[in-house]
Amino acid sequence: MTEKKENIIQAALDLFAQQGYHATSTSKVAQQAGVSEGLIFRHFGNKEGLLKAIIALGEERLRSLYADVVLETVPKKTIEKALRLPFSVPESEYDFWRLQYKLKWELPEHTSNKMEPLRVALTNAFQKLDYASPEMEAEFLIHFLDGLGSGLLKNDVAQKEKLLEYLMKTYKV
Amino acid sequence: MTEKKENIIQAALDLFAQQGYHATSTSKVAQQAGVSEGLIFRHFGNKEGLLKAIIALGEERLRSLYADVVLETVPKKTIEKALRLPFSVPESEYDFWRLQYKLKWELPEHTSNKMEPLRVALTNAFQKLDYASPEMEAEFLIHFLDGLGSGLLKNDVAQKEKLLEYLMKTYKV
């Protein structure tokens, strides 16, 4: 991975996040990266190839974000870590995650369901804690976390600490 | 509102929903609507004007969707109606709502926070029912409903009836 290739990815990350994939031209990406436009096509084949590189990056970072929750064996801690997950993302990374959310809607065909391992881990945790409907409990929580993540990225969540406090109390963790 | 103008809106609705706003050209909209391209600009001024007409339509339909929940005075029923809301949307309208979700990410500047009246209604309902933290309870539920809506539109929800059942039990409504 040469320096200029990394510059291209970083520029595309920035511009796709700000304006969206379709609204960003390859010439703008080249300009922001300080690179000739042709180099984008040498390295990535076409515009979609550049996008796929970025999506792959997102999936990798999502996996490593989940890893801590999924590998946890103590059920209460699994749930606690899941609840803390959306709040644990630093604001400096919001642009990056906003792009991933955006792409889920802009290009649904590229979107694998990355939530699955998290759902399994939560279902197991609720089961071990003798919840009546572990599967539904996990499904419920997954949708909440998805909605909360979306809300945080859009700055739609007013009192983060109070909400986290409430969650800890509700789930007794 | 002439027939051709309605055709334009319907075609734009379909195409924007399928491919996104930026990926859809005015010429394609005209073609699908069976109309000359110039007519779009006569009626809507520019492409963004057409988009705004569609956004206004979405806000109106969202308001009427919420109305039943917001106007309900019996607290338990407010909550029940809110929980049923995402499931009450017929699949034939999924394209329309998918577009609204998509636009929230693609053009956040055009997106007012339409959830506010629902949040107020839910907070009041939880308060009347003597919940310990009515505000947080409402916030929690709003994010869940948002995530659930997103999940339903992406066909990410496996057992809808079972989930609704679980919700009714959990909230005792």
Add this chain to the structure above:
DNA sequence: AAGTTTTGAGTAAGTAATCACTTATTTTTT
């Protein structure tokens, strides 16, 4: 080690197609 060949990174200047939008004119409605 010196000389030769190959390769991969990079660029400048194109390409045809498509973009949002305009203008002049014709058709339809009232």
Add this chain to the structure above:
DNA sequence: AAAAAATAAGTGATTACTTACTCAAAACTT
């Protein structure tokens, strides 16, 4: 006949992508 609705045929700008080329470093040959 006046006004409104609709169209056909354009406009320059921008799109994703290609072509023909340079240059430096790596690999191979002697």
